[in-house]
Each structure stands twice: as C-alpha cells, then as structure tokens.
Amino acid sequence: MIEPAALAGQLKNSADKPLLLQVGFETLYAQGHIPDSKYCGPGRDSNGIARLKTCLEGVSHKRAIVLYCGCCPWAECPNIRPAFEAVKAMGFTNVKVVHFADNFGQDWAQKGYPVSSGE
Numbered sequence: 672m673i674e675p676a677a678l679a680g681q682l683k684n685s686a687d688k689p690l691l692l693q694v695g696f697e698t699l700y701a702q703g704h705i706p707d708s709k710y711c712g713p714g715r716d717s718n719g720i721a722r723l724k725t726c727l728e729g730v731s732h733k734r735a736i737v738l739y740c741g742c743c744p745w746a747e748c749p750n751i752r753p754a755f756e757a758v759k760a761m762g763f764t765n766v767k768v769v770h771f772a773d774n775f776g777q778d779w780a781q782k783g784y785p786v787s788s789g790e
Contacts, residue, residue, distance in 0.1 A: 673737060673767045678705075679784040687735070689767075692726060694719065694754035695740035695775075703780055705739065706787040714740070714754030723754055727761060735765045741775025 673681075682688055682705070691708035693700050700710040712722030730736075736758060740750040751768050758766050771778040780786050 672770045674770055675778050675782065675784065678737060678769055679779075679782075682706075682785075689735035689737045690730060691737050691739070692723070692754075693740070694723060694738050695742045695748075695750050699742055699775065701789060703775065703786045703788050705779070706785050708739070708787075711754075714738075714750035714752070714757070719750070720753065720757045723757060724761065727758065727763070730763075732762045732764055734763070735767075736763055737767050737769060739769035739771065739775070741769070741771040741779065743774055745770055745772050 688707070691705050692711045693704050693708050694711055694714040696713055697710060709726055711726035712719030714720065714723065738751060738754050738758065740748050742748060742750065755766065755768050
C-alpha cells in the first residue's frame with residue numbers, strides 16, 4: 672500500500688514516476704482522477720480485468736505500478752483487491768495500491784493534491 676500523501680510527494684518530486692492505473696468506475700474517473708493516470712476498467716468484473724490486462728500489455732514486469740480506485744471506503748471497495756490480485760498473477764513485481772480510507776474525493780481531491788478531469 673501507499674498512502675495518498677506519500678504518492679502525491681512521489682509524483683511531485685520524482686523523475687521516475689510509477690504507471691498510475693485507475694481500476695474503479697469510469698464515471699468517477701471522468702469526474703476526477705490523478706493526473707497522468709490511465710483508466711483501465713473496474714477491477715470487480717471480468718471485463719474490467721480484461722481491460723486491465725490490455726492496459727499492461729508491453730509493460731515491463733519490473734515497472735513500478737500504482738493502482739487506485741477511491742469509489743468508497745477502503746474496506747468496502749469492490750475493485751482494488753481483484754485488480755491487485757490480477758496484476759500480481761500476471762507476474763508484475765512492483766505493484767502498490769493507494770489506500771483511500773474514505774474515498775478519492777476526501778482523501779485526495781479535498782487534500783489539495785492534483786486532479787485532472789475528463790477522459
């Protein structure tokens with residue numbers, strides 16, 4: 672796991688940024704997401720996992736990857752755990768998930784971290 676504050680600092684200060692993949696709901700991604708992140712389908716269903724696998728085609732298995740959703744409180748998120756398990760099963764070794772205790776809005780946007788909107 673990585674906490675939002677740690678990720679925000681890493682994105683601001685790092686030349687070697689991780690591959691950011693949003694694995695939640697497309698409407699939430701369109702409303703607001705971490706800049707330079709890519710929407711890769713909801714991790715909760717087989718279509719979303721297939722889309723996630725497509726997003727990772729050609730990516731080095733050693734590349735730093737950060738997955739996030741933020742649709743709801745961490746303990747209730749239907750997307751992040753299946754997405755994480757799928758990425759690990761594909762052989763990726765440097766994978767983290769963002770710990771949004773409540774949701775993306777509260778734990779990222781309202782903290783003043785950068786947000787992009789649209790597709």
